[in-house]
Every structure is written in C-alpha cells, then in structure tokens.
Amino acid sequence: MYELLKGLRVVEGSAFVAAPTCGLYLAQMGAEVIRFDNIGGGPDFRRWPLAGNGASLYWEGLNKGKKSVALDLSRAEGRELAQRLATAPGDDAGLFVTNFPADGFLAYDRLRALRDDLVCVRVMGWADGSQGMDYTINAALGLPQMTGPADDERPVNHVLAAWDLLTGAYCAFALVSALLARTRGQGGREIRAPLSDIGAATMANLGFTAETLLTGHQRPRMGNDVFGAFGRDFTTRDGQKLMLLAITPRQWAKALDALGIGGQVAALEAELGVSFATDEGLRFTHRARLYPLFEAAFAAKTAAELTPAFDAGGVTWGAYQTLEAALSDTRLYKDNPLFETVRHPSGLSYPAPGAMGSIPQDQRGPVRPAPALGQHTDEVLSEVLGLPSAEIARLHDQGVVA
Template sequence: MAGFLSDLRVVEVSAFIAAPIGGMTLAQMGAEVIRIDPIGGNIDYRRWPLAPTGTSLYWTGLNKSKRSVALALHKPEGRELARALICSPGAPGQGTGILLTNLPASGWMSHAELSKHREDLIMLRLTGNHDGSGAVDYTVNCASGFPTATGPGGDPVNHVLPAWDIAAGLYLATGLLGAERARRRDGKGREVTLALSDVMLASVATLGYVADVQVNDSVRPAMGNDLYGAWGRDFPTKDGRRVMVCAISNRQWAAVGKATGLTAKIAMIGPMLDVDLNDEGGRFEARHAINAVLAPWFARHTLAQIGEAFAGTGVLWGPYQDFGQLVREDARCSTANPMFTTIAQSGVGDILAPAVPLGFDERAPAAPAPRLGEHTEQVLAEVLGLTTSAIGKLHDAGTIAGPKE
C-alpha cells in the first residue's frame, strides 16, 4: 500500500481493541503490518457483531489493511517462525524489528528473549495496570469517575464506547513511531510499556478533575446532559427526536438567541439571577432558566425545521441518532465524506469503510481486512526467504495455515 510509512514493518500479536487499532492506524498510513494469529484465530476472531456468514464485523473492522499470518503458536516450530518474523532484518533503511502486542509478553515473546536475536528490537506492550496486573476497559472505566458523573445521578452509568481502549491504541501508534524515530538516531532498541489504567488516569488528570479534588475539594456531580461549566443540553423535538445544543463562545451563544428568536427573553435572565450571560460560568449557573425558555421552541419544531433554522447561523448543534439513523440519515457517514469508500470484505460483502481519519495528501482509501492466514505463505517467502518446498512441509506438519476457502 502506498503511504508515507511504507518503509515501516510492524509485527502485531494482539486481540480485542487497543493494539489492533494501533496497528490498523499505522497500516492505513502505509506501514506493512503483519498480524500473527494462532491457527483458527485468536480469542477475538468471532466477536460480535457478526455477519450472517459468521464473519466477525468487529474483527474485520479492526484489522483493515493488514497482512495475516496463521501459526501454531503452541508449538516450538510456530513460535520460532513468529520470532523470526518479529526479528527479521528487512531491507536497508526499512523500519523492521518492531513488535506491537497487548498479550502477555513472557517467555519467548518477552523483550529480553527477543532482543537476544535482535539487539535493536522495539516492543510496544500494553498492560492493564502499571504493575502488570490485569485490567480491561470496563474495569478501568468504572474507576475513572466518569460513570458516577454520567446520567441524572444515582447509580453509575457505563458508556458503551470503549474509550480507553481506543485512546490506548492511538497512544501505542504514537509511541511506536517515537521509538522508531529514536532508534534511527541512536540505533538502540526499546521496550515501551503502556498501562490501560494510566491512559484513563492521564486523561482524568489532564481534564482537571484530579486537581479539582485537590485544590477545591470538589467532585463533579452527575447532571444529566447539561454541559459542565458552560451552557449546553439536549432538547426533545416536535417529531419525537432529540437534539444537543451548546455554546462555548459568546458568538455561539448569541447565535442561539438569534436563530430561535428568543434573544430578548433570554437576556432578561441575567439581571433576574444576577449572573453574567456573556460568561461561560454565568450561563452554567443560569442553565435551568435558560433551558426553560428554550425548551418550548424546540418542542414546537421538528428536527428538519430545527436544521433549517440553524443552518448557517453558527449554532453548535447535532441530532441524537442511533446507529441505524447514523448510517441512513447522516451524510458524513457516506462516500460523500472522502474518508469513506465502499470495500468488498471477504465473508461480509460490500460495506462502507473508513480510511485513517487524518486528511493527508497521501491518504490511501480503506482496504479490506485479510482472511485469517491469507498472507502466511507470501510473508514467509518474502520476509524469511522460505522456499515453496519448505512452506509445504510446514503446512503438512500443521505449523502454518492459510485461509479457509
């Protein structure tokens, strides 16, 4: 695949979300990403949602643009092939000898063991907690404080989005590029570790919630869909839909009043409550009164009418959508958006697929995920120089596998 990372080869041994997203991000920017799985697939190979054929839409979605190699990793011969691929020297100037994983990296796959075969090996390794103990997105998120601040109050509310996994995947891609750039300068290998819980903790602290407790002894409460520290909330519409509207700047705030025709009525709230509506904090304090003035306007208008009223005004707003409405109604989720193309995915059919969201001139369109083991023979021949005869013997011994037809 064309792309500005075409001189980079990464071997990925992974499952689930974080590491596969890191590898896919690199692959979609042109890197050669070789995903190694056990024969038959790893523990995420059949994860929901599934196509009618049984093909995992989850797995194919997370592994676009990669090459797939299937090895008997429970056998010494399979592990030796994996080690050889990870530590392969590559062509002159090619960034090779890089492993990306979120699986337990012990024994043969530890940085110490692999470095015996290539001193400048780079390993990016995701753990649960910084001490190496286990954690997943669900157990990290529950400790973050966000579920108790989500919803109207009372019982905690988990979000469906695996936010920490996604953020970790992007951290892994960034860290890998940083380590590879450093190796180009000093020739040294590195083991870079990332704890999923540290991704959460860094985010919570960066957003000010840790300091808020320390400095103000304050804990952000749950307040439904109100925007914390500024004005914004959801409103039901005449036709049973719901929209989110917010104003961060004074210009956006003025646009809300102008577009709804309620500027004068809203302006009366400031003197009544003794708050400055030209200040984010003032609007937050007066949110209940503001919402009471605006709610009837939204209740009198349909979603289409609200879209017409807000078009070109500078109002920040968006409709609430389920996944079906997103696909069927939102033009951003279509080939009208240059990020998307329609691809033919094996076992699935023609589907809409995104390229990397970064709008580089070199951005290649989305490419399908491979079939499990699709590139086993090709990679072993190209990377390790194995002959057709040697590859055939490995097949016969059950050490490697190609795709099931």
C-alpha cells in the same frame, strides 16, 4: 490509504481492540503490517458483531490492510517463528506491536537478544501486569458514576471503548516516535502502554483529578448537561431532540437570536446581576433558570422551523439520530470519500473506511480489506524469514503453520 509509512514493516501479535487499532492506523498510513495469530484464530477472531455466516465484522474492521500469518503458538516451534518474525532483519523492520504478557515468550529481553535495536510497543491492562480491560479500567476511574441521568445512582458504562481506542492511537504515535529516535542512533526500546495509565493520565489532563482532589468529591452525574458551559438536549414541538451548545460568546448570542429569547435572558441577567455573554461558567451555574426559557422556545417550533434558522444564524447544534439515519448522512457515511465498498473475507461487500485523516496534497489510495486468517503465511515465511519451500511444506505437514 496513504503511503507516508511505505517501506516500514510492523509485526503485530495481539487481540481485542487497542493493539489491533495501533496496527490498523499504521497500515492505513502505508506500513506493511503482519499480524500473527493462533491457527484457528485468537480470542477476538469470532468476536461480535457477527455477520449472518458467523464471520466477525469486528475482526474484519480492525484488521483491514494487514497480512495474516497463522501459527501454532502452543508449540515451541510456533513460538520461535513468532519471535523471528518480530525481530526479522531490515532497516525498516524490527517494529513490534503486542498485548501479550510482558514476561512471556514475547518478553522484550528475549526478543532483544535476537535483535538489539527492536522497537516494541506493548499494550497492558494495569501497569503492574495484572489483567485489565477497557470496561474494568473505566469502572476503576469512576466515570460510570458520572455518566447517566442525575436521578439514577446505577453506574452507566459507555458503549465506546474509549481507553482501548486512545491507547491504540497513543501506541501508533509512540512506535513512530521510537523509530525516529532509532534512526537518530538512539537504539531500540520497549514502550509499555497500560490502559490504566492512559486512563489515569487522560483524567488528569482534562482536570477531572484536580477537581476531585480540591473539592473532595468527584463530579456528580448531570445527564446530558455539558459541564461548565451551556449545552443540553431540547425537544421541539414535533418531538425531535436537538443538542444545543453555546460555549463562546458568539455561540451564545447566535442561539439567543435564533430562538428569540434575548429579552427574557436580559431580564434574568438583570435580576441575578450577571452577564451570561461574558462568562460561560455563569450559564452553567444558573442553568436551572435558563433551561425553562430554552425549553419553551424549542417547544414552540418544529425542527423544520428551527434548524434553518439555526444554520442561517451560525448556531452550534446537532440532531440526535439513529445509526440507521446516520448511514444516510452525507457528512458521515453516504458519499463520504473516506469510505469505499470492498469485499471482505466474510464474502460480504460493504463500505469500509481508509485512513481517518485526509491529506489534500496526496491521493487517497484504495481501502484494503482484512485478510483471511493465515492468508499470507507462506508469503511471509518465504519473504521475511527466507524459509525455503521445502521447510514451509514441512511446517504445514506438522501443523506448526496454516
């Protein structure tokens, strides 16, 4: 945790991945993030993976460092409290992150009537307001037809919610950008971030759409081949799979030296009349001729023999490993200062990450776990909305808050 955003108050009304991720990133940079949910939890409160006691590890992970308020959003009084929280006064407040519908009780025009300089970042599925989630947007973009083995026509959904995560990060950037504009006298605004637009724009930024427009067809699936360069998994004599990547001329030369196949590759270059050292695209074009040379070199040695030579030679490579093995990897989890073992609301203690970026000039603060649902209801109603204790007690008695 860092304190770059210390003093900012962000209110979050959300569920699932994208909007909670935005709030998480802001909290890990020091903002006070207050999340409100329905009493009993929203649609993501029991989402898998679950701990043995039924607590959602997913919810604990995405809501670290936040405060939690529980409201009955089915009632007008509960919805009014949510509106007042989103628009509560303060120079460093009036910042709202949500994935609630654009035309509901949290519509920007309704909220702006309560606070004119409100900054609202709204995650959406499709830009027209229709429902869409990461998997359905991904399917519409054509990526499942580009993913998977070349000899299998079935669509393959990747397990990483890439569009949710990109959208969450983009929303954090957009909110801070809008806040900066507000401090310069430009007022508040709503920023709508549909997963569909994030996905479509990213595909265009990476050249996928231009490629398809110009060729008339989308990229075919290629298994683990790296498109447009030389990269693929290869199997060692003892059956271990290693990923080899050679994009730059230096990476290419180091790989050939370590594998001892420079002479064979030079003979192939002479036969084809090309220079693989100067053009990564040629390595991709002629990969069917190159792969057998690399496969034979990998198959001749064990991983224990190859990997020291790779490291000594500066080869770009990586070993395929399970998540169980990754947990013992000192570069990823074990002894990584990014992680700290904390006790979570499930009652379990396990390592959790703080801010993903490291700031050498600043001291990293302790990781704060997710709250228990409704843990800060009374505190927030009192300190943010200024409600007296008698009024808060009435709201509890009538089941409006919990």
